[in-house]
Amino acid sequence: MQSIPALLARNAKTYASSPAFREKEFGIWQTLTWADVAENVEALALGLLNLGINRGDFIAIIGRNRPSLYWSMVAVQSVGAIPVPLYNDANAEEMAYVLEHCGARMAITGDQEQVDKVIEIQEGLTKFEHMIYLDPRGLRKYDHKRLHAFSHVMEQGRAAYDELKRELEKRTAELNYDSTCVMLYTSGTTGKPKGVVLSNRNIIESSKASSEFDNLTVDDEVLAYLPMAWVGDFIFSIGQAFWTGFCVNCPESPETMMTDLREIGPTYYFAPPRIFETQLTNVMIRMEDAGKFKQWLFHTCMALAKRVGPSILDGKEVSALDKFKYGLGNFLIYGPLKNTLGFSRVRVGYTAGEAIGPEIFEFYRSLGINLKQLYGQTEASVFITQQPDGEVRNDTVGVPSPGVEIRIADSGEVFYRSPGVFVEYLNNPESTADTKDAEGWVATGDAGFIETKSGHLRIIDRAKDVGKMASGAMFAPKFVENKLKFYPNILEAVVFGAGREMCTAFINIDLTAVGNWAERNNIAYASYQELAGHPQVLETIRAHVTEVNRSVAEDEMLSGCQIHRFLVLHKELDADDGEMTRTRKVRRRIVEEKFNDLITALYDGSDEIFTRTEVTYEDGRKGAISATLKILDVDVQPTSAKVAAE
Template sequence: MSTPNETIPGRLFKQAERRPDAPAHHVKSGGVYRPKSYRELADEVKRLGKAMIALGQKPGFTTCILGFNKSEWVAFDVATMAVGGAPAGIYTTCSPEEVAYIVHHAESEIVLLEDGGQWAKIEKMLGELPRLKHVVTMRGAPRIDHPMVVSYEAFLDKGNDVSDVDFFARIDALEPQGLATLIYTSGTTGPPKGVMLSHENLAWTADAAQKLVGGNAQDSVLSYLPLSHIAEQMFTIHGCITMGAAAYFAEGIDKVPDNLKEVQPTLFFGVPRIWEKFYAGVQGKLKEAKGAKKALVAWAMDVARDATAERMRGREPRGALGLQYKLAQRLVFSKLKAAIGLSRARTCVSGAAPVSKEILEFFASLDIIVSEVYGQSEDTGPTTFNRTNNTKLGTVGTKLDGVEVKIGEDGEILVKGPNVFLGYYKEQQATADTLVDGWLHSGDLGQFDKDGFLSITGRKKEIIITAGGKNIAPKNIEAALKNHPPIAEAVVIGDRRKFLTALVVIDPAAAGELAGAPGADLAKLREDPSVVAAVQKAVDSVNSTLARVETVKKFHILDRAFTIESGELTPTLKLKRRVVHDHYASEIDRMYEGANDA
């Protein structure tokens, strides 16, 4: 029997008992952020849990949640866990068919959703969801006239006749190894699989995360990345509840820049594309600086490079450097960081996909150390982490304390520890293939350096095997190409071919500058001679660092960016190579015409 403090729901009620009036959530209402206390959140979770009990949900049930990050998302998630169920988040970008697949696969009788748009997906597929009984709309959603649909407030009232004793008996009965949540992977290869995480997985990893970032009850986060992803859950739900910190909910993905400036969180998590957008925006502003201001910024950036290099080795800048660093912070960085919303950020994290070393170095020159984390849903988020005081840019850090990480004979990263998942929901063979003798087979290829820092060298399933039998990891080549403007995205091709080629997406701002045509669309820019020449120069530069068999012989510039809507990116912005290959099969074939490559 576990004690309440060993589960995330138990920790919530401990926080409500110890610090009832402390803010748990901040929700935008009437143009301002309004706090919701830990007492109020715990009471809401209790009422939701009682409603689930009243509707006959027995331990082992599941619920699904479909909507943008809101306080109700978190409350419903924790309430499901509290009464012995497992919540499953669904990405808001999922199609009706994908939504129905997850609701059906999870066998959920209750779904919480955001609005009429998400209800339309469910309504379209109702004929394929015989188990679904109750649909709950989040606060503020328009009334939906359907016998299955109830408002959030009406759902809260359904448990009024269930006693507190019955509710807390459910929490007390939770087992550390019991199923706590389902994380449906975004499916770069086939249908999504339900990653089963236990109560111990969540509680142990939240403790580890707190230690890694030195988290405390004064911390705050901005919740904006999909809550169906384990990394955002760890920040918004499990980490905040464990630390007693506060989560601010962004008004929408388009409002993140504004909300970030308002909130100025102490902990900030972004996927690489978020950092790339910051990078492009800040660079654009810095280019506008002239004269003395330009010289001041250049001086401050030089000082920050030296100072952050010291800090990343666990040393504080001293002497002349220390004095210059304090001056640079006061004159430049205090204003610059406030302008992007990171003036109070003690720890900034990048994860979910590889980020360019050049971008990390740029932020270090702005006195912002971005800590890259590596992991996956199957180990509750983190495997390795670049601690602020022990960072090596270009690596994904050192392993978490209490976790074993080793490199297999074929270069695959293997993980064992309290954060490793229970298996895939209703997928015995997939579980057996991934979990071998307690070791999680990550599917990623990597290597440790002499100091214990891990570098990711590729993805096992993405290895290109050329017609000549050479094994090539495309990720590093693609990352190197992306370091050269105007290349924004690159996909290396070459499986069963005699040589490598690349599909290239260009950045419209950088390409427009080269072409002297700001605002032009990609279809025009891709044909501009100066843009083509810049891409060729980038390819030549990268090729000069590679073995001959790894060099890119030809490239094709695409007329649009990859998108989630077109199916080329997952909701977490990972590339779906198979889809890209299918969409651009004729363009790929043209690069090999007359080459007799097959």
């Protein structure tokens, strides 16, 4: 079992009639068994051979989560080529960089939108030859000289079975643990994305160890809705799915994801913090619209859940009376709420990608949802640490995953070594050497420490972002930002303060939550910008920041990170404007450069600042928006300067 195609062959025999993939189309779930998947992969692989795909060719996969695109990655591997998933919401310029960097010969795309993007850039791609599309709608009149229908390629593959079967078997048999399984590009938080080459050893060993860690079986169900270009989705929907044989469910569309989540009721679930934050925001919005009795009942039950829910989940001692009350709360509130969220059957849930706010994390665990944190990277094939059942905490990311070694450098940076460590960065030996040393130790770029008693790893922040304030106090912006994002009204926050006398912040409001408040209070607004500058909204955000300062003041190590002044940005930070990555991580350095005038105003005592910002519209056109932003002061809590500095 040294390749993904080999695992597929095993599953087609062992779990032939078990569901492998489900896809919702036109409102109906369609199920395919492992035997079906094996037949489809073989037909597509033969079709790729018929198109002249060679060993070592790079084949881009672009589109939303669909079984056919997952099969495509396995078919590409089967012929000895290398799949390169791309973010389907990436613009043409971003796609051009990746396709040219890896020298892609072909792209397998989902629909007309992706085809149009590639057509826009293909003349500038030196090695690009063919494109295959899955959904034919809108493409009938396109030039099909180098454009092929997915179904037609499979038909040609079946027709060439006798001619090409032996060649396919030969190429598949050549695959081993050292063969490249996939190449995934980093999000490019600090620069151009790097192509991370991952071998079959990396993917299969990581999938095996992590599946055994959480006792995943063929009976588990997952929902595949995260970007296919992200390493987590590849591990969950390909690596672990093919290792254990569980079923991968693909929603009909991003708009129906929550409905599809409730219908499937996955037993194994992953979401980045932003998804959990959004779901919590929606819950709080609905409660604000409820009657007074329902609000009282909800808050009363949630207070009990916060106090005893995590202990009950971990099997710890809880009084009989509290167990009875919690059971009643489960009947009235927690159970229906979990069902609404689609979490009724979740046995193992994970969040990662960035730190989740402690309050958000505890909210879900108090409902009885076994939500845990993991710490990982693309270069690690995801897993560096995981939280064992019964040892789940909101302030750590767990213990080393099976087979992983961790050490902390004198600088505080976290290093790891494991079977999942990537092979190299494509065409970038300098970055490979800077990241991975001769002994296989990889620098994470994160600062943290291992607790002596528990052995758990605590991540403080990105190493490059952790610094000192002018007073000598530690500066860790993510710690404060995550606390701010607990509030439903706050979508994003960026905190500044390294080398300065005080901390300040940019804040993005959540248009859904704040818009709901505005409607309930008969406040008219015409745009995000207008609502973000409303006096009552600003005062509400000030109250949230004040509460966060009280919480930050209680942490001896980071009490100096209280926010003194803030402003609410006139636009949402956007990946299309380069301010965030496609995985929704803030590009802090770009934000600092782009909004330097606003940062200056936060520190020079100004009460307001006029600014003009270039933006990118959905159709790719450029424009600009102007605004005069109010700058607000916030009360800070007294702290011991000595303690803060230490």
